[in-house]
Amino acid sequence: SILSVFDQKIRIFSMQPALLNTLSESNINIDLLSQEPTAIFLIMPDEKTGYHGLVSLFIKQSYEYIIFKAQHEKGNNGFQIGKLKTRVNYILDEFSSLPTIKDFPAMITASRSRNIRFTLIIQSKHQLIQRYKDETDTIQTNCNNWIFLTSREMKLLNEISALCGETSKNPPRPILSVSALQRLDKESGEVLILSGRFKPFISFLPDISEYDLSLIHI
Numbered sequence: 001s002i003l004s005v006f007d008q009k010i011r012i013f014s015m016q017p018a019l020l021n022t023l024s025e026s027n028i029n030i031d032l033l034s035q036e037p038t039a040i041f042l043i044m045p046d047e048k049t050g051y052h053g054l055v056s057l058f059i060k061q062s063y064e065y066i067i068f069k070a071q072h073e074k075g076n077n078g079f080q081i082g083k084l085k086t087r088v089n090y091i092l093d094e095f096s097s098l099p100t101i102k103d104f105p106a107m108i109t110a111s112r113s114r115n116i117r118f119t120l121i122i123q124s125k126h127q128l129i130q131r132y133k134d135e136t137d138t139i140q141t142n143c144n145n146w147i148f149l150t151s152r153e154m155k156l157l158n159e160i161s162a163l164c165g166e167t168s169k170n171p172p173r174p175i176l177s178v179s180a181l182q183r184l185d186k187e188s189g190e191v192l193i194l195s196g197r198f199k200p201f202i203s204f205l206p207d208i209s210e211y212d213l214s215l216i217h218i
Contacts, residue, residue: 012053019051030065033088046094056099059090063107063116070114084115095120096127105138112142125156146194147205150184157181160192164200176200 014020032038042058044051066088075081092098101107108118120143122128129136148160157178166172176192184190189205 012050015050030062031069033066033086035086046097049097052097053099056101059092060101060103060107063090063111066116067110067114070116083113086115088116089119090116091119091121093121094123096122096124096131098131100131105132105135105142108139108142118143124151125153144196146192148181148184148192148194150182150186152182154178160194163194164192 013023028040033040042055044055066084070084071080071082073081073084111118120139125136128139132139146160151157160181161174161176161178164174164176166174181192184192184202189207191203191205192200193203194200
């Protein structure tokens with residue numbers, strides 16, 4: 001019984017010899033994240049979910065180590081400042097498709113004060129609710145900036161329309177109706193941005209192919 005339970009937990013690491021060999025050593029130095037510009041990419045096949053648990057595990061363990069480092073970070077006066085001097089960004093694409101990250105609501109709540117930022121990219125709020133259930137609202141309210149592209153979820157559309165507010169006319173009408181939200185022009189990069197306490201506004205984000213990559217220094 002004990003061995004069978006242990007095998008269930010360890011199977012994700014030992015399911016393939018090549019994977020086991022890859023995970024047996026690492027050249028990633030997490031300490032560099034707070035010292036110099038560093039990027040770590042985790043690329044997993046989207047058609048195979050068997051490895052997705054490794055991504056969640058890496059996010060959780062790396063975050064805990066970074067928090068440990070932040071707590072011992074010292075300022076110019078020699079006193080502990082409790083946060084990183086260089087911001088660490090987690091960009092989690094298809095976040096709602098990843099297995100549940102343990103204690104993630106607590107992570108995203110405390111991350112800002114440690115100079116850690118999470119960017120969550122989701123296709124469906126319903127998927128997020130399936131993963132995090134009652135804690136979904138905690139995750140959502142700790143996201144200060146929202147960039148809305150498109151959706152067919154009526155609950156989400158109504159929620160965003162309500163967040164945009166109403167006109168002062170009588171009777172009041174939504175500033176952005178559900179119908180308008182569904183018709184943002186994809187070809188021109190039209191998006192709705194909800195940023196902090198600022199008023200909602202529609203902007204245009206160019207396709208990645210239009211950016212001047214020579215201006216990016218790694």
